[in-house]
Amino acid sequence: MIIIDKSSMRPYYEQIILGIKEDILHGIYLPGEKIPSVREMASLLLMNPNTVSKAYKALEEQEVIITVRGKGTFVNKVNSQPDQRQLKQLKQNMSELVIEALYLNLSEADIKAWVTEAAQSIGGHHETNKFK
Amino acid sequence: MIIIDKSSMRPYYEQIILGIKEDILHGIYLPGEKIPSVREMASLLLMNPNTVSKAYKALEEQEVIITVRGKGTFVNKVNSQPDQRQLKQLKQNMSELVIEALYLNLSEADIKAWVTEAAQSIGGHHETNKFK
Amino acid sequence: MIIIDKSSMRPYYEQIILGIKEDILHGIYLPGEKIPSVREMASLLLMNPNTVSKAYKALEEQEVIITVRGKGTFVNKVNSQPDQRQLKQLKQNMSELVIEALYLNLSEADIKAWVTEAAQSIGGHHETNKFK
Amino acid sequence: MIIIDKSSMRPYYEQIILGIKEDILHGIYLPGEKIPSVREMASLLLMNPNTVSKAYKALEEQEVIITVRGKGTFVNKVNSQPDQRQLKQLKQNMSELVIEALYLNLSEADIKAWVTEAAQSIGGHHETNKFK
DNA sequence: GTGGTCTAGACCACT
DNA sequence: GTGGTCTAGACCACA
Known part of the structure; x- marks a missing residue:
């Protein structure tokens, strides 16, 4: 929803x-x-x-x-060859997000825990991830 | 710079x-x-x-x-008590970033590798993280 | 206005x-x-x-x-959980105002009368105060 | 000090x-x-x-x-006839402070408590107040 | 139409 | 010389 x-x-x-x-x-x-x-x-x-x-x-x-x-x-079926431009942009955003997070006194582990949490609230339904 | x-x-x-x-x-x-x-x-x-x-x-x-x-x-000295609103906002952004990344066919591990990379390009100089 | x-x-x-x-x-x-x-x-x-x-x-x-x-x-709806920093700042300002007022030969009662006056010129319309 | x-x-x-x-x-x-x-x-x-x-x-x-x-x-000895301009300015500041305080969900009583607190942290030493 | 961003340039208060 | 405030005017993204 x-x-x-x-x-x-x-x-x-x-x-x-x-x-x-x-x-x-x-x-x-x-x-x-x-x-x-x-x-x-x-x-x-x-x-x-x-x-x-x-x-x-x-x-x-x-x-x-x-x-x-x-x-x-x-x-559409998910594209297995992701757009390089989008990838680069995303990585850049992640880098900036990490700077902000470290500045808020979070550790690398804290950030990864967020990733896990976000991924698990989604994962399991998405076909393309089943085979990775 | x-x-x-x-x-x-x-x-x-x-x-x-x-x-x-x-x-x-x-x-x-x-x-x-x-x-x-x-x-x-x-x-x-x-x-x-x-x-x-x-x-x-x-x-x-x-x-x-x-x-x-x-x-x-x-x-200023780094604030050890991070702003809750900022934290929440950051976590929200992370969640959205993860959605985009999963959609680009990245795995959870791929994303965490980005976090590691971003953190290591910074880490080691920031005093408050030495003690975490 | x-x-x-x-x-x-x-x-x-x-x-x-x-x-x-x-x-x-x-x-x-x-x-x-x-x-x-x-x-x-x-x-x-x-x-x-x-x-x-x-x-x-x-x-x-x-x-x-x-x-x-x-x-x-x-x-916005009025925030029931006031910002601590703002509160502290406001209290500090009040303290300084009281010093100035006492120095102008006003009594504590005089100052409180001002507070009453200021509050009454406003009060009665603000919903969140009805329940205090 | x-x-x-x-x-x-x-x-x-x-x-x-x-x-x-x-x-x-x-x-x-x-x-x-x-x-x-x-x-x-x-x-x-x-x-x-x-x-x-x-x-x-x-x-x-x-x-x-x-x-x-x-x-x-x-x-100097404290002036018993306070400057009207200063008084007016001070009252104006108080009025603005009260608006801010009410907006932070404080009651009139809360504000007066601050006044009391501020005044008592000072009072008792100032000659001109002994006779008011 | 809305607010957001950016530039350029002026004046002011503070140290 | 420092940052803070204000104006004027331009362009952009969003709904």
């Missing part, structure tokens, strides 16, 4: 992107399955369709979903 | 904040020591003084530095 | 902060309600938008208001 | 002013008594003489101390 935090700094459309990815990882939406249309999702989330549309476009660019004109939007 | 990535999405002032924290963790600036004045830093970074000032004010609010009007800006 | 005293030593942005808090305590702005946009408030107060923005950001940090990008700024 | 908080927002010279007033209220300096010279005070407080001088000038303007050329600086 996607929950939008209206008071969050993160823009709505990014929250939607994250929420859909999370749902896919949770196995709520399976590869090949249809996800709600822009309008449906908009009414589910009580949001402007334009905002949802922006999220869907971004997801399509990341090849997470595929839109078929006149039929709907479907979950 | 702080490097500003002008093409990054991250605003300059946040990059300055991160850069200074990183420098402190690296032991380039020691607690009690004076850091460059707003104007000096601005000319070092080829940046408007107001932008630097904004970063310094944020750092002061986080109790990373202390500014004394008319005298300069100084590195 | 917020009134800016241009001859006051207190910077404009602090006057705006105080004025908005006062208006909320007076019940002019209710929790959840939208307050004027940065630009509106700036034109109301005949002031630069940046100055208003600075006040709004400070108010958001104090969790008095919540800003939603692209939508506006809204009054 | 005057203590200067270098990390306080309040400028040094104001802290000196407050400190001297506090010492007089505490009976450490009595009316007619000589207080340390600018240079002595500066070396006591580890401060620049110019800063101390600024404080002394302000205190003289408020008729708290009297400087006699070639002899030194002396505590």
